[in-house]
Amino acid sequence: MTIRHHPHELHLARLASGLLDPALALVVQAHIDRCPGCEADIEVLTATGGVLLEDLPPAQLGDEALARALARIDTPEMAQPPLPPMRRHRIAGGIWYRPLYHGRDGARAYELNVPAGRQMPEHRHSGQEWVCVLHGSFVDRTGHYAEGDFVECGEELEHGPRADPDQDCLCLIASTGPMRMRRLIPRAFQLFLQL
């Protein structure tokens, strides 16, 4: 498996420094988990963040900040209840998605599975859409993308990605704005897009 499409350096720096939108960050992280080169970049950028943190001018803390912290360390940590597994939602024709993240600003991340050989309806995006291929491969007008590849779909791009015929294609997708369909689409898709 050779990964051919990587997030560019500014995306990596923004991920390492905490500036990247969390939905988009999940997609870059999925790529990094599969790409030793980008992983090494993130490691050194994160260490650089540690070095730069030391150099930041200290901010004024609230009154009794240390006393409050010392009081809180004696309080046992609340055990977090286990998270219920996220459900798959069927859309149409064997296509399903599983929501993973929903931000306060409306950004979201989800897994999308498209069966072998099937095509998504033509659409464009009103914000950023970033994709990492988790399994299988797909093709659209910009190229061919396989497992581990990172793809950035700009606002201007109109596309209808099609899974390759040999196997299902599972992608992790983050979007910062809703999709826009070119023409009338099945109601199941409309519900998916309005999430």
Next chain:
Amino acid sequence: MTIAPAVPEVDYAASIVAIAARHDRTAFAALFSHFAPRVKTYLLRLGASPSLAEELAQETMLTVWRKAALYDPARAGASTWIFTIARNLRLDSARSDKRRKALGDTLEAPDPEPEPDAILAADQRETRLRAAVVELPPEQAEVIRHAFFQDKAHAQISADLGIPLGTVKSRLRLAINRLRQAMGDLTLGDLK
């Protein structure tokens, strides 16, 4: 702001280890005094409100206390570890739901007994990185400075620096490669 990180005089890594070993409150107070105000500055730079930055700085230090046993001095310096905690808490705070685990719990368990040699090696790596950050050529340091701790769109970075976006990326790439070299990539790979 210039990039001229001071070499820390206190051994903060040892402070975290002391918390893990014997719930050392003095060590915690030392860590808090040094890092909490800087973590708050960092969070403010990311665009957090003053009250959120204050609360997340508190939570960062509480996490240092609670997860001290997960800190591996052979893997990362104290400031890098604390930076990672603050960054992940900030990412979590943007979620609209309470599904906090997916992004936040990325702290890995350390090797059971890190060898003194490994700790020394990690220490030297961090010292080399610190020196390399200071010694970056000015045009690369400038790009690092703009990419970190300033919530700006890519086009804005390019406009502020007066160079095309492609040049921003290629300078950032040069800087990353230089810093990777300074840390010794092979050692980094071994750590995974």
